[in-house]
Amino acid sequence: MPIRKTGSTPDGKKEGGQQPPLSAVLEENLEQIRARLGNSPDLVIRHYKSMIHEVQVAAIYINAITDKNLVDTYIEQAMKFEFPGEGVGIPAAPGDIYSYFKTKAVSIGKLKVIRDLNTLLEALLSGDTVLLVDGIAEALSGMTSGGEGRAVSEAATQVSIRGSKEAFTESLGTNIALVRRRIKSPDLRLETMTLGAITRTDISIMYIKGLAREEAVFNLREKLQHIEADSILESGYIEQLLEENKFSPFPTMYNTERPDSVAGNLLEGRIALLVDGTPFVLILPATFFVFMHTVEDYYQRYDVSTLIRLLRVICLVVSLFGPAIFVAALNFHQEMIPTPLLINLASQREGVPFPTFIEALMMECTFEVIREAGIRLPSPIGQTVSIIGGLVLGQAAVQAGIVSPAMVIVVSLTGICSFTTPAFNMALSIRFLRFGIMFTGAFMGLYGIAIAALMLVAHMCSLRSLGVPYMSPLGPFSPGDQKDLFVRSPLHFMKTRPRLTRSKRGRRQPGAGSS
Amino acid sequence: MRKESIGSFQLFAMIVLFELGTALVVPIGLESGHAVWVSILVALPGGVLLVLIYDYLYRQFPDLPISGYMRRILGPAVGWPLGLLFVPVLLYNGSRNLREAGDLLISASYDKTPVIIINSIMVIAVMYILYMGIEVFARTAEIYFMITMVMGLVCNFVVIAAGLVKLHNLFPVHPGEWLEALRSAYPNIWIFPYGELVCFATILPHFKSARKVNKVTVAALVLSSFLLSFTHAIEMSVLGADIYSRTTFPMFTTITLVNVANFIQRLDAFVILTLIIGVFFKMSVYCYAAVAIAADLFRIRDLQKLVLPVGVVVLLSSFVSAENYPAHMADGVVFLERILPIPCAVVPILLFAVHRLRLRFKLYR
Amino acid sequence: MNRRGSSFLAAMLAAMLALTGCYNSRELNELAIVSGIGIDLVPGKEDYKVTFQIVNPKSTPTTVSPGSGLPAIVVISATDRTVFGALRKASKRATRQLFFAHTQLVAIGEPLARRGINHVFDIFERSHELRLNSAALVVRGGSAESLLQMLSPIESISSLGLVNKVENTAKVWGENRRTDVFGLISGIAGEGDITVNGVMLPGDIREGRKKSSLEQSDFKGGSIMSGLAVLKEGRLTGWMEGTDARGTQWLLDEIKETGMDIGVPGASGKLAVNIFHSSTGVRVELREGVPVFHVRIREEGNVSEAGAFVDFSIKEVMDQVQETLKTQTAQEVRQAFEKAQGMKCDIFNFGNELKRTHPQDWQKVMNHWDEAFAQGRLDLHVEAYIRSTGMRTKTYMGQEN
Structure with a gap:
C-alpha cells in the first residue's frame, strides 16, 4: 500500500508536480474524474455554456457532503459574468473567463487553484465544488462543504454542574469555532494538515503563540508529519501513534470534548489537536495530574x-x-x-x-x-x-x-x-x-x-x-506549580503558568507581568 | 544520548532518603546508651566536613565520578586499582543493607518466606530503577521523599498521641554519657550513616547547578541528622535504654506499642513501608555507585549493561556473606570499624590533600 | 531505551510473580484467634501449663448466619517446659493454627507468680506475633486457666471483658491499673520491683463456665479486680490492697480519677470527693547514704456527695475540707510506702529515678538498694484543691444543731 507523507495545506499552496496534471480539454478532465471515482452516482457534474462567449464550463461536486445553498450561490456567482469595460459579443478567451472567475466574480470563501487531478479529487471529496473551464488546465475549487452534521449539544462524557454546556461536535470547523469564540486573541494559532492515506482526515494543531513552547509545537508538527497510517478515524488513532512509551498503561494525552477545557489548557501553554470526525480533542503534553483535574475546579x-x-x-x-x-x-x-x-x-x-x-x-x-x-x-x-x-x-x-x-x-x-x-x-x-x-x-x-x-x-x-x-510538577519538583496540584489556590494567587509547558511568558495576570 | 541531569531538590531528596535508609530503623551507635540521639547530633559536624570535602572534589572535577578524579589526582597507576577497590566495598555494603532489610522483614512479618525470595524481589526493584537511569531514580526519590515525610509525621504523631513518650528516658545526659556519646559518634556514626555519602561522589557529576552543591548537600545532611536524632530519641523515650539496646528493630517495637482509642493500633505497616523505602533507595544508591565506578574504570558507556551483574552479585552476597543475623551484625562491626572508613573518609581526605598539594606546587600538567 | 525499559519491566514483573509464593499467606478461617493466654505452673513440676482462650467466630451473629448460639470462646491448654513448646503442643487440641497477634490478656496463676515470672516473658519480646501491650494480670488465689474459662455476661469474649474491667476501674477508681507485658519487662529489666494488677474469682467457678448461667441476671461466676501483686525479683511477695493499692498508684503517678470519702468538719457524715486530676512529681536523692524521696502530689477534685450539712460558701470550711483531703491522701500514700518498705520492695520506681538523675550516687547503693530503700525517708507534699461542688452549693439537709 503506497503511503504518502502529506504536509499539504489546503490554503492554496502549490503542490509538487509529480501528480498527473489536469488536461486543458474539459471533457478529458471530466472523463478522468468519472473514471477515478468509479462513476459514482453522487457525483454531480453540471455543464454550463457561457451565453456570450460560448465557453464550456463545468461545476462538479459530490451531492451529500456539500451544502446545497452554498453550491448554488457559488455557481450562480460564477455564471453571472459580465466583463466590465469590454464590448459585448466579443468572444473572450477561456483564459479571461477563468481569470475573471478567479479574481472578481466568485465571492466564496477559500477559493483555490488546482492544477492536478489528485488535488482536485481530494477537494471534491472533502466537499468542495470545482469549476473547470474548457481550454484551461487549471481548476477552481470553492469550499462548499456542509451537509448533515450534529449540532452543538451538551457534553455527554464530561458533565459539569457549572460551566459551559457546549461540547465539541464531529465537524472540525465547528470545533475550531468553539475554541476561537473563547479565546479572541490574534495569538491563537491554527495549523491544519491532512493525515491518513485513504481517509484524508483533516487535523488541526491549535496553540497560543507565545504561551506554548516553540520546541513542543515544532516537535509535535514533526511527529505528525511522520505518521504513516492509511486511516485516522478518531483522535485515539493519533494518540496511539504519537505515544512515546507504547507499553505503558498510562495515557500520555488528555482528551476532552469540552471547548472550555481546551481553552483552559491552551492558556496554560498546552497544545490542542483537533481531528475531523470526532468530538474528542487531544491535549498534550499531558502529565499525570492533568488527568486528575477538571475545568470545573476553576469555576x-x-x-x-x-x-x-x-x-x-x-x-x-x-x-x-x-x-x-x-x-x-x-x-x-x-x-x-x-x-x-x-x-x-x-x-x-x-x-x-x-x-x-x-x-x-x-x-x-x-x-x-x-x-x-x-x-x-x-x-x-x-x-x-x-x-x-x-x-x-x-x-x-x-x-x-x-x-x-x-x-x-x-x-x-x-x-x-x-x-x-x-x-x-x-x-x-x-x-x-x-x-x-x-x-x-x-x-x-x-x-x-x-x-x-x-x-x-x-x-x-x-x-x-x-x-x-509525566510526574511533574512532583517529580521533578517545581515549588511554583504546587499551587495548582493537590490544592487549587485562589485565582489571584495563580500568577504564573505551569513551568514545564509554558514559554517565557509565564505571567498570567496583567500588572504582574507582560501579558 | 542526552546527559542525564538532576536538580537541587532531587539531590536533596536522594541524600535524605539515603541517610534515613536503614539508619532510621536499626539501632545505631549502640555504645552510647540513652544518649544515642546526642551522638547523632555530635557526629553531624564531622559529617558536614566530609561532605564539604566531597563537594570540593566534585567542584574541581565537575564531570568525573570519584574514580575519575582519583586517577587524575593520584595518577592512573594508583588511582585505577584504588577505584577498583571501591566496587566490592560498595557492593558488600549494598548487600548488607539488603540482608538487614530481609532479616528484619522476616522477623517482623514474613517468618515463613525464604530470605532469597524477599531479597530477590527487592533486588529486582533496584535493578529496574537503575535500568531506568539516574534521572528517573531522582524523580522517584523526590516523590518518595514526600511520602516518607508524611508517613514519618503520621507515625510520630500517633506515637505521641498514644502517650508513649516518656521524656525521662532521655534526660538528663550526664557528663560521662557525653563522652560515651562522643565515642560512639566518632568514628561509628560519623561513618555510618554520614560517611556513606561518598556514594554521591558518583551521582554529583549529574548535578545541574554546581554552585549550589554545598548548600544542598549540607542542608540535606543537617535535615536527615535532625530527623534521625529525633526518631531515635522518640524510640528511646518509648522503649527505654534497656529494650532499645536489645531489640533488633526498635522502630518496629515502638510502633507495635501504639494503641490510640483501641482502634489505631499496630501500625507495623508504616514501619515496614519506611524500611522498604529506605533500604530500596539506599541500596539503589550503592548499586548505582558501584555501577558508575565500574563503568568508569572499564570504559563501559552503557551503564545498563552492568545493572544485571551488579544486582546478581548483591543478591548472592546478601545471604552468602553471613550465616545468621548475629554473625552478620558481628561482621558489620568489623566492617564498620576497619574497612568502611577507608573509602568514606581516608581516601577522600587523601585525595583532597594531594589535590591541594598538587595545586599548590603546580604539579598538574 | 523506552522499548527496552518496558520489556525489562515486563521481564522483571514476570520474574517477581514467579518468585513469590504464598509462604506467609493464611486465610482468616484457618486461624484460631487467641484472645487471652494464661500461664500456670503444673503442681510439683517445672512445666508450664499454658491456656489459650480462642475466639469462636461462629458465635458472632452476622447477616449470613444468626450466630450458632455456642459460647463465644473456647479454651484449650497444653503443658511444656517452655511457653513456646506449649504453644505448639496446643495444636494437638486445636483445629486451626493459633494466632497470637490479638492476644489482649496474659494471666498468671498465683502459684507461678509465687515461684517467679521472670522467665516467662522472653517469648513476648522475641515473637513478632505476640504483642507487648497485652494486659497482664495475676490471678489471686487461683489459676489462670480458671480465669480464662470463665464466661462473661456482657462482653462475649471474656479476655476483652477483663481488660475493659481493669481499664474501667483504673479510670474511675484508681486502685488498679492496666499493667502490660511491656511494663513488666521494663520493670524486670530496670531497678527495683514491680506491681502487677490482681484479679480474684469470688464466684462459683464451675457455674461460670456454663453458658446457661449467663442466662440469668445474677451471674454466678465472675471476676473482680483486686489489689496489686508485689513482685520482688519476679516473685510474688505480697499484695497491696484497697487504700494501700491506691497509695501505690499515687506514688506511681497512675491515678487518673478516684473517689475519696473524707470526714466532714464538725459533723458525723462523710463527704465524697471525686478526684479528677492528680499528678505526682518524684525526686530522689541520697543524703549521707540514706535515700530521700521527695514526692509532690497535686490533686484536684469536686465534691460529689455530702452526707452531712456543709456550707461550702464559707472559705474557711472549704479550706478545712481541702486540708482533710490532703491529710487523708498523705496518709494513704504513707501507708502504702511503709508497707512497701516493710516488704523491702521498691515498687515505686525510686531506684530507676535515682539511677537516672544521680548515677554516681546510684553506684553507691545499687548493691544494697533493698535495704537502702527500706531505710529511706519519704518527704511528702500534698496539695489538694476542691474545684467545684457540683450542681448545688448547700445540701438540702438542714444544719444539725
Missing part, C-alpha cells in the same frame, strides 16, 4: 475545589490499592486489623469457600463485567443491568455464603472510587493496574504492594509526554 470556589481534588487523590489511591491492601491485611497482616474488626471479619468469612484472593478477584471481575455491560447498553437497560448486577448479585452472593459482605463493600467502594477520576482513560488504566497490584498483595502481602508501588512510581517517573516528565 468553583478554591476551597471547595481543593477539597474535591484531595478527595479525588484519596479515591485514586483507594481504587488502586484498596482491594490489594484488603487482601494483604486479611492474608498476611491480620495483626494490623483492630481486634473487634478482625473478629467481625473472621465471623463473616466463616463458611466462605474461597480464599480471600480468589474471592476478591471474582468480585472485581464481576464488577468490571457489570460496568462494561452497562456502558454498551442503551441507558434504560443499562440501569437495569447495574441494579441486577449490583443489588441482586451482590446481595445473593452474600446470602448464599459465597462471598463475605466485607468483600462486597471493599469491591464496590473501590469501584465507586475509580469513577471519581475525571478522565475516563486514566480510570481505566488504574482499574487495570489494580489487578496487578492485587496479585502482588496476595502473593507477598504489604511488602509486595510496597515494591509494586515503588516500581509503578519509577515507571511513571520515566514517562514523558511530548518531552514533559
Whole structure:
C-alpha cells in the first residue's frame, strides 16, 4: 500500500508536480474524474455554456457532503459574468473567463487553484465544488462543504454542574469555532494538515503563540508529519501513534470534548489537536495530574475545589490499592486489623469457600463485567443491568455464603472510587493496574504492594509526554506549580503558568507581568 | 544520548532518603546508651566536613565520578586499582543493607518466606530503577521523599498521641554519657550513616547547578541528622535504654506499642513501608555507585549493561556473606570499624590533600 | 531505551510473580484467634501449663448466619517446659493454627507468680506475633486457666471483658491499673520491683463456665479486680490492697480519677470527693547514704456527695475540707510506702529515678538498694484543691444543731 507523507495545506499552496496534471480539454478532465471515482452516482457534474462567449464550463461536486445553498450561490456567482469595460459579443478567451472567475466574480470563501487531478479529487471529496473551464488546465475549487452534521449539544462524557454546556461536535470547523469564540486573541494559532492515506482526515494543531513552547509545537508538527497510517478515524488513532512509551498503561494525552477545557489548557501553554470526525480533542503534553483535574475546579470556589481534588487523590489511591491492601491485611497482616474488626471479619468469612484472593478477584471481575455491560447498553437497560448486577448479585452472593459482605463493600467502594477520576482513560488504566497490584498483595502481602508501588512510581517517573516528565510538577519538583496540584489556590494567587509547558511568558495576570 | 541531569531538590531528596535508609530503623551507635540521639547530633559536624570535602572534589572535577578524579589526582597507576577497590566495598555494603532489610522483614512479618525470595524481589526493584537511569531514580526519590515525610509525621504523631513518650528516658545526659556519646559518634556514626555519602561522589557529576552543591548537600545532611536524632530519641523515650539496646528493630517495637482509642493500633505497616523505602533507595544508591565506578574504570558507556551483574552479585552476597543475623551484625562491626572508613573518609581526605598539594606546587600538567 | 525499559519491566514483573509464593499467606478461617493466654505452673513440676482462650467466630451473629448460639470462646491448654513448646503442643487440641497477634490478656496463676515470672516473658519480646501491650494480670488465689474459662455476661469474649474491667476501674477508681507485658519487662529489666494488677474469682467457678448461667441476671461466676501483686525479683511477695493499692498508684503517678470519702468538719457524715486530676512529681536523692524521696502530689477534685450539712460558701470550711483531703491522701500514700518498705520492695520506681538523675550516687547503693530503700525517708507534699461542688452549693439537709 503506497503511503504518502502529506504536509499539504489546503490554503492554496502549490503542490509538487509529480501528480498527473489536469488536461486543458474539459471533457478529458471530466472523463478522468468519472473514471477515478468509479462513476459514482453522487457525483454531480453540471455543464454550463457561457451565453456570450460560448465557453464550456463545468461545476462538479459530490451531492451529500456539500451544502446545497452554498453550491448554488457559488455557481450562480460564477455564471453571472459580465466583463466590465469590454464590448459585448466579443468572444473572450477561456483564459479571461477563468481569470475573471478567479479574481472578481466568485465571492466564496477559500477559493483555490488546482492544477492536478489528485488535488482536485481530494477537494471534491472533502466537499468542495470545482469549476473547470474548457481550454484551461487549471481548476477552481470553492469550499462548499456542509451537509448533515450534529449540532452543538451538551457534553455527554464530561458533565459539569457549572460551566459551559457546549461540547465539541464531529465537524472540525465547528470545533475550531468553539475554541476561537473563547479565546479572541490574534495569538491563537491554527495549523491544519491532512493525515491518513485513504481517509484524508483533516487535523488541526491549535496553540497560543507565545504561551506554548516553540520546541513542543515544532516537535509535535514533526511527529505528525511522520505518521504513516492509511486511516485516522478518531483522535485515539493519533494518540496511539504519537505515544512515546507504547507499553505503558498510562495515557500520555488528555482528551476532552469540552471547548472550555481546551481553552483552559491552551492558556496554560498546552497544545490542542483537533481531528475531523470526532468530538474528542487531544491535549498534550499531558502529565499525570492533568488527568486528575477538571475545568470545573476553576469555576468553583478554591476551597471547595481543593477539597474535591484531595478527595479525588484519596479515591485514586483507594481504587488502586484498596482491594490489594484488603487482601494483604486479611492474608498476611491480620495483626494490623483492630481486634473487634478482625473478629467481625473472621465471623463473616466463616463458611466462605474461597480464599480471600480468589474471592476478591471474582468480585472485581464481576464488577468490571457489570460496568462494561452497562456502558454498551442503551441507558434504560443499562440501569437495569447495574441494579441486577449490583443489588441482586451482590446481595445473593452474600446470602448464599459465597462471598463475605466485607468483600462486597471493599469491591464496590473501590469501584465507586475509580469513577471519581475525571478522565475516563486514566480510570481505566488504574482499574487495570489494580489487578496487578492485587496479585502482588496476595502473593507477598504489604511488602509486595510496597515494591509494586515503588516500581509503578519509577515507571511513571520515566514517562514523558511530548518531552514533559509525566510526574511533574512532583517529580521533578517545581515549588511554583504546587499551587495548582493537590490544592487549587485562589485565582489571584495563580500568577504564573505551569513551568514545564509554558514559554517565557509565564505571567498570567496583567500588572504582574507582560501579558 | 542526552546527559542525564538532576536538580537541587532531587539531590536533596536522594541524600535524605539515603541517610534515613536503614539508619532510621536499626539501632545505631549502640555504645552510647540513652544518649544515642546526642551522638547523632555530635557526629553531624564531622559529617558536614566530609561532605564539604566531597563537594570540593566534585567542584574541581565537575564531570568525573570519584574514580575519575582519583586517577587524575593520584595518577592512573594508583588511582585505577584504588577505584577498583571501591566496587566490592560498595557492593558488600549494598548487600548488607539488603540482608538487614530481609532479616528484619522476616522477623517482623514474613517468618515463613525464604530470605532469597524477599531479597530477590527487592533486588529486582533496584535493578529496574537503575535500568531506568539516574534521572528517573531522582524523580522517584523526590516523590518518595514526600511520602516518607508524611508517613514519618503520621507515625510520630500517633506515637505521641498514644502517650508513649516518656521524656525521662532521655534526660538528663550526664557528663560521662557525653563522652560515651562522643565515642560512639566518632568514628561509628560519623561513618555510618554520614560517611556513606561518598556514594554521591558518583551521582554529583549529574548535578545541574554546581554552585549550589554545598548548600544542598549540607542542608540535606543537617535535615536527615535532625530527623534521625529525633526518631531515635522518640524510640528511646518509648522503649527505654534497656529494650532499645536489645531489640533488633526498635522502630518496629515502638510502633507495635501504639494503641490510640483501641482502634489505631499496630501500625507495623508504616514501619515496614519506611524500611522498604529506605533500604530500596539506599541500596539503589550503592548499586548505582558501584555501577558508575565500574563503568568508569572499564570504559563501559552503557551503564545498563552492568545493572544485571551488579544486582546478581548483591543478591548472592546478601545471604552468602553471613550465616545468621548475629554473625552478620558481628561482621558489620568489623566492617564498620576497619574497612568502611577507608573509602568514606581516608581516601577522600587523601585525595583532597594531594589535590591541594598538587595545586599548590603546580604539579598538574 | 523506552522499548527496552518496558520489556525489562515486563521481564522483571514476570520474574517477581514467579518468585513469590504464598509462604506467609493464611486465610482468616484457618486461624484460631487467641484472645487471652494464661500461664500456670503444673503442681510439683517445672512445666508450664499454658491456656489459650480462642475466639469462636461462629458465635458472632452476622447477616449470613444468626450466630450458632455456642459460647463465644473456647479454651484449650497444653503443658511444656517452655511457653513456646506449649504453644505448639496446643495444636494437638486445636483445629486451626493459633494466632497470637490479638492476644489482649496474659494471666498468671498465683502459684507461678509465687515461684517467679521472670522467665516467662522472653517469648513476648522475641515473637513478632505476640504483642507487648497485652494486659497482664495475676490471678489471686487461683489459676489462670480458671480465669480464662470463665464466661462473661456482657462482653462475649471474656479476655476483652477483663481488660475493659481493669481499664474501667483504673479510670474511675484508681486502685488498679492496666499493667502490660511491656511494663513488666521494663520493670524486670530496670531497678527495683514491680506491681502487677490482681484479679480474684469470688464466684462459683464451675457455674461460670456454663453458658446457661449467663442466662440469668445474677451471674454466678465472675471476676473482680483486686489489689496489686508485689513482685520482688519476679516473685510474688505480697499484695497491696484497697487504700494501700491506691497509695501505690499515687506514688506511681497512675491515678487518673478516684473517689475519696473524707470526714466532714464538725459533723458525723462523710463527704465524697471525686478526684479528677492528680499528678505526682518524684525526686530522689541520697543524703549521707540514706535515700530521700521527695514526692509532690497535686490533686484536684469536686465534691460529689455530702452526707452531712456543709456550707461550702464559707472559705474557711472549704479550706478545712481541702486540708482533710490532703491529710487523708498523705496518709494513704504513707501507708502504702511503709508497707512497701516493710516488704523491702521498691515498687515505686525510686531506684530507676535515682539511677537516672544521680548515677554516681546510684553506684553507691545499687548493691544494697533493698535495704537502702527500706531505710529511706519519704518527704511528702500534698496539695489538694476542691474545684467545684457540683450542681448545688448547700445540701438540702438542714444544719444539725
